[in-house]
Amino acid sequence: MKEDILYFASDYMEAMHPDILQRLIETNMQKSLGYGDDSFSKLAKEKIQLACNCKDAGVYFFIGGTQTNAVAISTLLKSYEGVIAATSGHISVHEAGAIELRGHKVLTLADREGKLSAEQIKSCVDTFNNDGNKTHMVFPRIVYISQPTEYGTLYSIEELTKISDVCKQNDLLLYVDGARLAYALACEKNTISLQDLAALCDAFYIGGTKCGAMLGEALVVPNPKLLPNFFTVMKQEGSVLAKGRLLGIQFDTLFTDDLYLKIGKNALVLADKIKTALVDNGYKLYLDSPTNQIFTIIDNSKLESLSQKVCFSLWEKYDDTHTLIRFATDWATKESDVDKLIEIIKNLA
Numbered sequence: 001m002k003e004d005i006l007y008f009a010s011d012y013m014e015a016m017h018p019d020i021l022q023r024l025i026e027t028n029m030q031k032s033l034g035y036g037d038d039s040f041s042k043l044a045k046e047k048i049q050l051a052c053n054c055k056d057a058g059v060y061f062f063i064g065g066t067q068t069n070a071v072a073i074s075t076l077l078k079s080y081e082g083v084i085a086a087t088s089g090h091i092s093v094h095e096a097g098a099i100e101l102r103g104h105k106v107l108t109l110a111d112r113e114g115k116l117s118a119e120q121i122k123s124c125v126d127t128f129n130n131d132g133n134k135t136h137m138v139f140p141r142i143v144y145i146s147q148p149t150e151y152g153t154l155y156s157i158e159e160l161t162k163i164s165d166v167c168k169q170n171d172l173l174l175y176v177d178g179a180r181l182a183y184a185l186a187c188e189k190n191t192i193s194l195q196d197l198a199a200l201c202d203a204f205y206i207g208g209t210k211c212g213a214m215l216g217e218a219l220v221v222p223n224p225k226l227l228p229n230f231f232t233v234m235k236q237e238g239s240v241l242a243k244g245r246l247l248g249i250q251f252d253t254l255f256t257d258d259l260y261l262k263i264g265k266n267a268l269v270l271a272d273k274i275k276t277a278l279v280d281n282g283y284k285l286y287l288d289s290p291t292n293q294i295f296t297i298i299d300n301s302k303l304e305s306l307s308q309k310v311c312f313s314l315w316e317k318y319d320d321t322h323t324l325i326r327f328a329t330d331w332a333t334k335e336s337d338v339d340k341l342i343e344i345i346k347n348l349a
Contacts, residue, residue, distance in 0.1 A: 006337050006344070009311045010210075011180065011292055011330035017212035017263065020253045024214075024246070032245045036061060036231075041248025047255035048206065048218055052198035058224030060231075061216055061247040062239055065179045066095045068205050068217045071237045073142060074102035075227055076173055076203070081141035083175075084124060086111035088150045090177055105138045113287050114149030118162035125170045143167055146177040147192060147204075148184045152289030157191040164200040173226075176204035182211035182331070183291040186264030190290075198222045208250060212263045212331050216247040267292035267329040270338045274327055277342040281349040286324055294327040302348050309344050 007013050015021070032038035045059040062068040069091055073083055082105035085092050091099050092106050099106050109120050121143055128134055143163065148154055155163075167174045176197060184190050197204045198220065208216040221227055234240050241247055254260040271292045275285060278296050286295035297318050298306065303325075306312070313326040327341070 005309060005311050006341050007311045008327040008329070008333075008337075008341065009313050011183075011267065011328045012210045014330070014332045016214040016250070017253070017259070017331065019256075019259065020213060020250050023249050023253045027245070027249060034242045034244060035240055036244035036248065038245040038248055040245045040252050044218075044248045044251035044255060047252060048220065051194050051255055051260075052220060052222075053195040054198040054220070054222050056222075056224070057198060058219075058221040058227065058230065060219040060221070060234065061241070061244065061251065062205075062219060062234075063215055063217075063241060063247075064209060065090070065177065065205070065207065065217055066098050067237075067239055068219055069095065069144075069177060070098040070102060071234060071239050072203055072205075072219055072227070073099055073144070073175060074104055075230065075233050076175070077104050077141055078139075079103060080139055082107045082138040083142040083144050084109060084116075084121060084140050084172075085144040086114060086116050086149070088114050089144060090146060090150055090179070091144055093150070106144075107138065107140055111149075113153045114146070114151035115153055115155060115159070116143070116145055116163070117159070118166045121163060121172075122166050122170070125166075125172070140172065142173045142175050144175050144177065146179070147197075148180050148289075148291045148293075151287055151295060152180075152183075152291040152293035153287065154184055154187065154190055154290060155192060157196055160192055160196065160200055167202075173202040174200065176201050178205050179207040179217070180210050180291065180293075181205075181207050182260055183264035183267055185261050187268055187290050202226060206251075206260070208247075208254065210330070211260065212254060213250040214246075216250055218251050263331045264292065266331055267333060270329045270333050270335060271327075273335075273338055274329070274341065277345055281345055283345070283349070286318075292329045294329075295324060296327070297322050298325055306344070306348060310341060 087108045206218040284297045315324040318324045
């Protein structure tokens with residue numbers, strides 16, 4: 001990395017929260033059992049169950065989000081079943097066909113600012129059920145959504161409840177990708193808690209990699225009978241970390257003194273500062289995301305100059321002369337770097 005470049009390309013460019021690093025150092029020479037049978041992992045699972053108000057939930061630690069999604073979703077599906085997702089959904093676009101690799105189709109629906117509606121899902125299922133050739137088709141079985149979405153937008157408790165109701169009425173499972181969940185939980189506009197997710201979803205994961213951990217995600221299954229012998233499946237998939245304590249210690253730390261509920265606040269405050277500067281300097285926001293991702297439209301003539309000073313994400317072509325780009329803040333973003341970014345934005349305007 002070039003020291004003179006500002007890094008806003010993603011929300012996992014630092015290694016880990018200092019509290020996690022300190023805890024790893026403190027426990028470094030302790031001996032522990034492997035494969036998640038250690039005391040740290042057991043305590044972390046208990047803390048997550050408590051935070052979700054679901055003492056019987058299955059909690060399973062994975063290394064990364066794509067692995068979590070692929071293993072959990074493919075295990076929940078029968079060979080002839082597929083998963084409904086937004087066209088912009090992570091499993092639809094940015095997981096290199098991991099779901100399809102395991103023999104399952106992603107059934108995409110057009111989204112609005114990254115979100116699906118209960119009405120869309122019901123219409124999809126009704127269309128399938130009324131098709132005389134449905135026995136020759138992929139059966140919809142899981143609904144996949146993200147909180148926050150790929151565009152940083154949020155589902156409300158009302159929206160999630162409606163989607164959950166449609167799923168229950170149509171024998172669908174509801175799965176929520178929480179890769180950036182800490183940034184949703186810290187947002188003032190958010191109305192969905194961990195307890196709500198446990199009550200309304202069949203499975204969801206609590207993201208660590210993008211939310212202060214060195215690596216790791218925690219899959220929560222409120223009714224673990226949905227995934228019988230899941231540890232063995234994880235082992236088959238190469239998804240069990242022998243030194244499972246490395247994941248357990250991190251989530252134990254994140255769920256001590258409500259750190260996970262607080263850790264995203266810094267990212268949100270600084271994201272708002274960037275959005276205000278963009279608007280004040282004549283840039284158009286693609287949408288007004290309330291979380292830590294900022295999407296703006298930039299003239300192609302300015303891309304090269306900006307990229308010399310800032311590392312950002314090229315999202316997609318907007319039109320022949322403009323590109324949609326993304327800046328991302330995180331738990332460790334420095335306000336001094338944001339101020340430098342704003343100065344660059346002003347000079348480019």
